[in-house]
Amino acid sequence: MPSIPLNPGFVLVLAGFIVLAAPRFARAPIMAGAGLLGLILLLEHDFGAAAAVAQMGLPVVLLNLDVLNRLFGVALLIALMGLAIFAHARRNRVEDAATMIMAGGAVSALFVGDLVSFVAAAALSGLGAAWVVFCSQREGAERAGVRLLVWNGLEGLLLLVGVAFHLSAGADSSVFSRMDVGTVGGAFLLAAFLMRTGAPLAHVWVKDTVSHASPLGGAALSAFATIVGVYALARFFPSEPLLGPIGAAMVVLGIAYAAAADDLRAACAYGQISQVGVCVTLIGLGSPLALAAAEGHAFTSVIAFTALQLACGAVLERRGDVRISGFHGLARAMPITCWLLFIGGITVAAMPGFSLYVTLSAGLEAAAQWELQWLWTLIAASPAGLFIALTLRPAIAAHRRSDDAGVINEAPFSMLLGAGMATFFGLSVGLAPNWLYGLMPADIAFAPFAWDRLAPQFELLGAAGVTYILLLVFGALPKERPMQLLDVDSLYRGPLADAGRWAGIVILRIYGAWQAALAIVAERTGAGLSAWMRRWDWPYPSRGWSALQFLTVAGLLLIMLVGAQL
C-alpha cells in the first residue's frame, strides 16, 4: 500500500475525533498540539505534489505544497492555536470537535492537489461550520445553522456542477491552472468561490453565523470560513477582471455596515468582509506584487480578525451580549479585555507597527504601480473606516461610565491568554515583517517603514479620528441604541419565505385536486369495466360447455407440443 502523504489538515480532523472522547483538561492541549503538529509537517515538507492516487478514474493528489498554500496554512494553524487556548475556558466538547473538523477541512482544502478532493474538503469544512453554529447556546442559533447549511448546500452544488462541466470539457482535474470564467464550468466555480468568500449578496452568511455563534464559534468561523474562498480565487482566478469591482463592493459594503452595526461581532464580521474585499481586488489586479500583497493581507487579516473576535468572545462570555449600546462600564469591569479589543482594533486599522499595515502598504504599492486611482483610494481609505468603526467607536463606548460600582469581572484566564496571543502575534509581525515577506510568493523588495509611507498613514488615521471625535462632540453621531440592521437575509427570511410558503400551498391544492380527479376517473372506469364484464356473464348449461372448454384447451396443448417437436 503506498504511503499516504500526510496533509496537515488530516491531522486536525483526526484530532477532532479524539477531542470528542477526551477529558476536559486534555482538549485544549490536543487541539493546540494538533495545530503545532500540522505546522511542523507543513514547514518540514518540501514543495511539490505527492503522487496521484486514482479514484473513480480521477487522479487524487492529497498534498501539493507550494508557496501560496504554505502561507495560508501557516496563518490558519497559528489562528487555531490561539483558538485552542481560548477553548480551554469552555466546557463544550462537541463544539471543540466541530471546530477541529471545520479547521481540518479548511486546511486540507488548502493543501490538496486536485479539484475533487478540494471540493470534498471544502464541503467538509462547511459542514463543520454548520455544526459549530448548531453547538451554540444562543437564541436562534439552530435556525442560523440551518441557513448556513442551505448556503453550504448551494455552494457545494455549484462546486459540483462546475467541476463536472470542467471535467467534461476534457480538463485534467489534478492540474491547477487558471480557469476561464467564459466556460460554463469556470463560471459555476467562480460563483461558488465568491459565495464562499462573502461577495456582496452572498455575504450575509458570514454575519449571520458569527453573530449567532458562541464565543469560540464566532472566532473560529471568522478564521476558517472565508479563507478557503480567498485561496481558491488566488489559485484559480488570478487577474480576473470581474474581481476588481466585486472586491470594491465588498470593501464599501463592509465598512458601511461595520460603522452602523450595533452588534460588535457582526461589525467585526463586516470589517473582515471589507478586508477580504481588499484581497479580492488585489487578486483581480493580478501582478506578482499584487498577488503577493493579497495573500499576505489575507494572512494578517485572518489572524487580526480572529484576535478581535476572540476579545469580543471574552466580553460575550461575561456579559452575554456584545452590543456597543451596552458597552458602558466595560472599561472598568474588564480592563484587560478592553485593551485587547483596542489593540485588535488598531491592528485592523492598519496602524503602523501592527500587522495589517505591512501588507496593506504592499497592496497600496501594487495599486500605485498600475496607477489605478480608484483602487488606490479605496485601499487607502479602508483602514480609516475600520479605525472609526472598530477602534474608536467601541473604545469610546466602553469608557462611558455606568451606574454600578464597577466590580472587576474579567474574562477567564484562558480566554485572555488565547486572545492575547493572537493579538500580540499581530504586533510582532507588524514590527518585524521580513519574516512574513520571506514566506510570500514574490520577491518583494519593499520597505514598509520608510518615512514617506509612515507619515501618510498617520495623517490618514489622525485626520479620520479627529473628524470623528469632533462630530461626536458636536452630537452629530447616531445615538447608540440596541438595534439590528436588515441585510439581504431579511429578504429570504421574510418576504421570500412567505412567498415560497404561499406557492407551496397553492401547488398542494392543485395537486390534491388532480389526485381527486384521477381517483374519480379510475373509479368510474373500473365500475364501467366491471359492469360491462358482468353483461357477458350469463348463465349457461354447465355440462356441455365445460366439456367443450376442456377439449379446446387439450387440443391447443396438443398442437403446441406437436409443433415444438417439429
Add this chain to the structure above:
Amino acid sequence: MSLEFALAFMLIGPAATALLVLALSRPPGLRDVVHIGGALAVAAAALFVASAAGQGETARIVLARPLPNVDLAFSIEPLGALMGALISVLGFAHAAHAAGIVRATQEKAPARLMAFLSLALAAAMAVAFSANLFSLFVSYQALILATFPLVAHRGDEDARRAARTYLATLLAGSIGLLLPALVWTYAIAGALDFQPGGMLAGRVDTFTANALLVLFVFGIGMAATPPLHRWLAASSNAPNPAVVSIHAVTVLPAGGIGLLKVFALVFGGALAEARIASFALLVLVGVGMCVAALIALSKQDLRERLSYSCMAQSLAVAMGGLLALPVGLFAAALQVVALSCAAATLTMAVGTVAAATGRTSVADYAGLGRVMPWTFAGFALASASMIGLPPFSGAWAKLWLITAASAAGLTWAAGLAALAAVLTFAHLGPLAAHALAGRAPTDAFKRPDGASILLAAPVIFSAAATLWLLLLADPLASFLAPIWTPAS
C-alpha cells in the same frame, strides 16, 4: 468452494432461509438467528463472488431450457456481482433490523414476514445475476410475487388496497410492456443473452429502437418511472421491514439493475438509434425527479416523504443510463449503490424511531437526535448522501451524472439533476438539522430502555456503507469497464 456453487447458494440460500424461518418460527430467538444467519451466509457468498468477478472469472448455471436459445440461466459478471454484493450486504443489515423491529412493535406473524423478506432477497439476487432477458423476466415476476404479501401483511382494508395497487401496477407493466419487448427482442436477435456492447447493437432500425426503448423503460416498473410509480407510495404504509426491503434492498434496486442491464447489455450501441425516445424519456425522467422531490416536500408523514425521495433518486439512475455514454452508465451504477445504501439507512432509521418513540411525522422529529444520537447520526449521513453533499457517496454519483449529461451536450438535463438535488435538500436537510439541533423532547421513548442495539446498529452499518464509495470507488471504474466495452 467453486463459483457455480456460490452462485447457486446465493439464489437458493435465501429461499431455504425462508423455509427454515417458517419451520423454526418458535422460539423467536431461533427464528431471528436463522434469518440473520442466512442473510450473513448469502452476503459472504456474494462478497466471495464479487472478488472473483474482479479477477475476471465467470461462471454460469442453467436451470431450465424452455425454448431454443433461451434458457433460465444465471451468470457471474461484474455488474451483477457488484449489485449482488450490495443487495446481500444491505440485506444482512436489514435482517438484523427486522428482527429488532418485529420484537419492538410486536408485529403480527413475524415468521411469515421474515420468510417473505428472504424470498424477496432471493428474487432480487436472481435479478442481479440473470444471464439473459428471460431469466431477468422470470426473476422480476418472482420478485413481484414475493413482495406482494409484504405489502399486504397487515391484512386490513388499507393494506389490501395498497397491495392491489402494487400488484396491478407492477404486473401490468411487466406483462403488458416488458413481455412484448422480450418477445420482440427475441424475434430480432434470435437469442436473449446479455452481451457487453449490447445484443441489439447494429441490428435495429430507428423505429424499432425507439419503440423497444419505451417498452423496456416503462415495462421495468420497479424503476418507478412515471406513470408506473404508484406502487412506491402505496407500499409506504406496510410494516417497516417490508418498506425497507421494497424501497431500499430488493425492489427499487432491482429496477435500477434491470434498467442498467437493459441499457448496457441489451441496447449498448443501439441506444444511439433511439434518439427520439431517449430524449423524450430524459425529459420525463428529469422533470419527474424534480416533481417527486417537490411532492416529497409536501408530505408530512416521513414514510411517504421517503418513498417519493427514493423515487427521485431512482429516476436519476434512469437518467444516467439514457445518456448513451459509458460514463453515464457508470454514473447510473454509482447512483444505484449510493441510493440503496442511503435509502436503507433512512428507512431503517425511520423504523427505529417509530418503534422506539412512536413518532412518524416531520414536526415530531425536532430534537429527537439528542436522545437518539446514533440513529440520527446515521440519518444525517444518509440524508447528506441522498442530497448529494460532498464528501458523501451520493455526491460522486451526482458528479458523474452531471459530467455525463454535459459530455452528451445536454446541459438542461444536468440542470434538472441539480434542481432535483436542491429540492432533495429542501425536504431532507432541515429535517435532519432540526432533529439533531432542536430542544430534546422529554417524554420521547415508549419503552424505558430506548432503542435496542438491533435497531440502531444496522442504521450505523449502512450509514458507514454510504461512505465506502469514497474509498472503494476507483476499483469500481475498472471493475465495471468490461460491461460497456463491446466484445471484440
Add this chain to the structure above:
Amino acid sequence: MKPSFQPPQRGGIAGLALLFCAVAGGAGLAFDFLLNGGVAPRMLVSAPGGRALIGLGVALVLVLAAHVLRRLLGRALYRVEKRDA
C-alpha cells in the same frame, strides 16, 4: 439636526483620543509635507495632505452612511423568530 455644543462625555476618553489623533495627524502631515513637498506626485491623491483629506472624507461619509443605514434598515431586536426555513 441642530448641532449643539456639548462638553465631552463624562468619564470618557474622547478627549484623550482627540489629543492622540491630533498629534498623530499633525506629525504625519508635517512629515508628509517635508518629505514629499517638492516631489511631483505620481497620482493626484498621493500629493502631500491627500491622505488627510481621504481620512476626513471617510469619516464624514461613514457617519452619514451610518445615519442613513440606521434610519433605513434599523429595526428593533426581535425576540422570537418565525419559522423561516
